[in-house]
Amino acid sequence: MTTPGSGTGAVEVPPTPDGIPFFGNGLAFSRNPVEAMEDWASLGDVVRLQMPGQSMYMVTHPALIKRILADDHDQFTISAAQRETFRGVEDHAVTTTTGDRWERLRKALRPAFTHDALDRYGDRMASTTAAFVDEWNDGERIDLYREMRLLTVNILADTLLDTNVRGNENVVMNAADALVNRANFRRPGQLLPDWVPTLAERRFERTVRALDEFVDEILTQRQRSESNDDVCSVLLTAHEEGKLTLAEVRHNVVALLLAGHDSPSVALTYIWYLLADQPDVCASLREEYDAVVNGEQPSIESYDELERTQNVVVEALRMYPPTLGVSRQTAEPVTLGGYKLPRGAQLLLPQRVVHRDERFWDNPETFDPSRWQNGGDRPEYAYFPFSGGPRNCIGTHFARQELTLALATMIGRIELDISVDGPLRFTPSLQLRPETDMEAIVTRR
Template identity: 55%
Template sequence: MDSVSRPPTPDGAPLLGHGLAFARDPWTAMREWAEEGDVVYLRFPGRSQHMVTAPELIQRVLVERDDEFTVSRVQQRTFEGVEENGVAATTGDRWKRLRRALQPAFARDGVRSYGDRMAERTADHVDRWDDGDRIDLLAEMRSLTLRVLCDTLLGVDVAGDEHVVHDAADALVAKTDFRRVGQLFPDWVPTPTDRRFDRAVGEMDDFVASVLADASPGEESVAGVLLAARERGDVSTAEVEDNLAGLLLAGHDSTAVTLTYAWYELSRHPEARRRLVEEVESVLDGDLPGTEEFDALSRTHDAVRETLRLYPPAFAVNRQATEPTTLGGYDLPAGAQLMLPQWVVHRDGRFWDDPDAFDPTRWGRDDDRPEYAYFPFSGGPRHCIGMRFARLELVVALATMADRVDLDVSVDGDLTFTPSLSLRPDNDVYATVRRD
C-alpha cells in the first residue's frame, strides 16, 4: 500500500505504535482514533490494522462484499488451543460446512421452545436469594446462564462441574488480555498464563467428552445434532468437540456479562427500572414468562437492546481481506486486517442522541439511522449463530428476575473493563437483593 492510498494514521508511540494506548485503555483510544476518519490505519507490534467505523462500510464488509473478507488472523489466534476447529475460527468451505451442521440446533422455532425452561431455571436460581443478601452479580449471572445453556441446548445437568467451564473461560480471558506482556513473546515461550490456560482447557475437554458420551446422534441438543453430522461424515470428532467447547465458553459468558450490565444500568436509572417492572407485572400477572409472553415484553426488549448497545459483549469484529479491495476510497491489499468496533459505532453521536446515556425509550422512537450503526451480534453470513438464543434468554431471564427481586448494584469506583476477548467488568460488581 502506498502512502497516497493509506488512510489517516493517528499519533502513536515509538516502537509500540498504537499498541500501548490500546493496551492501557482501548475504549478511549478507539473513540479518539475514530475522530481521524471513518477508516484509520493503526500500527501494532508485528502487525497493522485498519479500524472502520462508518456503518455503510461495515455493512459492505460484513454483508454486501463478505466474499472479499474472512475472519482475521487475530481472531484465529484468539481461539488457538481451545476451538480452532470451531465455527468462529474457521474459514472458506470448512466454515460453510460447520455452519450448516450447527444450524438445525439454532432454528427459530426450536430456540423459542426453550423459553419456558429458561424462565424456570432463572426462577429457581433467584429464589435462592434472601432479602438483604449481597451477591457477586457477575458470578451469579455466570452460574445462571451456564445452567440455562446446559439444560436447554445440551440437555445435561452441569451441577458440580460449573467450575470447569468457568475456569476455562477465565483462562481464555486472561490469555487474551491486551495488557499481558506474555503476548509479545513467541508462541513457543511458555508463560504462567499459558500453562494455566492449557490446564483449564484440558479439564474442559474432559467435560466435553463426558457430554458427548451421554449424548445420542439426532437427539434434540447441539451435541446430538453434531454427532448426527459426524455419523453422516459432515464433521470430524475434533470439530464436534471444539464447537461444543466454543458454545460453552461464549454461550454462557457473554449473556452473563450482558445481564450484569443490564442490572447495573437499571439500578442507576430508577425510572427505567420502574417502567420495566410495570410492564413485567402487567404481562406476566404472577406467572413465568414463556414463548407466548416474549413478544409482549417490549420494554424488556428495549432494555436489552440498550444494554447491548452500550456494552456489546464482543466489542469489535475482526476481518481480513482475502483479495485486494477498496474501502472508503482507500486501497487495501490482500491480507489487510480490519477492526469493526461496535464500542465506537454504538456510541457515535452521529447516529445516537446522548450516545453515552442508558435510555431504553430511544428504541420506541422512529430514529433514522443506518442499519449497521448497531450490530451487537456482528452481521451478514457470519453473524453470531446463537443470536436468537441469546436474545430470548436475555429477555426471559431479565423479566423473570425483575418480577421477583430488585437488585441494588454497587461498584467500587467507576465501572471499568478488562481489555480482552470479552467486555467483562474489571472491577467487582455486587448487588444487594431487595424483596417486597
C-alpha cells in the first residue's frame, strides 16, 4: 500500500483547524472531544492541532497508523504527555517505560497472558460475573457505568491477582478517577505549572498513595500463597529471581488494576447502551446463550461457540473504543503523510475517528455486529481498539474474552431496561468515558 501523501514534495506544516487565541484548538476539544476530532479529520490524514503550550498532530489513515505502531515503530516512542500523565503511579510499569527496560517488563508479564493462562481465567470470569449479577434484585434501578466498573474490578482481581477485593473496589476506582481527572482538559488548573499544588493533584497523590498501600497488602498476602499462575505470582517470582525490582512489581500491578478495569467497564457500558435500541440483537444473543450454554454457566469451552456475542463485542469496540486515542511522539525527524515532522512531535491516533471513517467502513454510524461474520476487506489498522504493533495492549485477548464471557453471563441471567439522561457526552481525557448518566432497571430471567 502506498502511504498517503508520500513522495518527494514534503512540506513543513499540515493543515491546522481554526482556533482561538491562547487556547488554540484546546477549547473545542474540551467541550466535545469526539465531535472536534471528527471535524478536524475532514482536513486530511495528518492535521496539526494547536493545544495550550504545545502542538499535536492527529493521524487518521490506517496506513500511517500502521507505520507508526508497527512497521517503523522504532522511529516513534511513547509520548512525553503519556509519561507525565502517569507520573507517580506507573513510572516503573510496562505502560510508560521504553527500550531494554520495557522489553524486560513485557517479557516478565508474558507468562500471565499466554493462551493456557487465558483458558484458566475464562471460567472465573463467568463465575465472578454470575455472582455479582445475582446480587441485583428484580426491579432494582442501577447506575449502569458504576456497576460495570465494580464488576470489572472484581473480575480483574479474581483472575489476574487471585484476590478478593469486595468492599475495597473504591480504592481502585478513586485512583482511576483521579488519574482521568488529572488529564481532563476541562479541570481547573490544567494549564498551571506542574509544581503548583492544585486540588486535582492533591487528590491524585492521596488516592494513589491509598492504592499503593492496598497493592502492598495484596503482594504481602500473595507472597505467602502457593498459587503460581496469575499476574501477581508471575511478577513476584520474577522479583525473587532478581529480574524485577519490587517497585516494578507494584507499579505493574497498579497499572493492571487501573487500565484493566477501566477500559472493560467503559466497553461493557457502551455495549448495553447499544443493545438498548437493538431488541433483535438482544434476542439473538439470548438464543445463542440458550443453544450454547443450555442453562449452564458460560465457560472457556463455550467461548468459541459464542460467535454472535463476540461479534457484538467487536462491533461495540469499533463504535465506542474505550480510549480517546493512542499517543506517540517522533523519536527522530520523520516525513509522515507528506509532511516533515520534527523530533519530539506529539502524535494522536484517535481510534473512534478511524473506526467510523466511511472510506473503510460501510454505514459506519450503524451498529451492525453482522459485519464481522465474514471479516471484510479493509486496511489492517482501520480497527485498533487496543492499539497495535509491539506495544499493543498486553491484555487485548484477556479483555475480549472477559467482555464476551461477562456479556453472555449477564444476557443469560438478566435483562436491562436502559435510560439515558440526554445525548451521549464524553470526558475529554484518557478514557472515552460517558459523562451522560445511564441507569438501568433489572429484570431477572
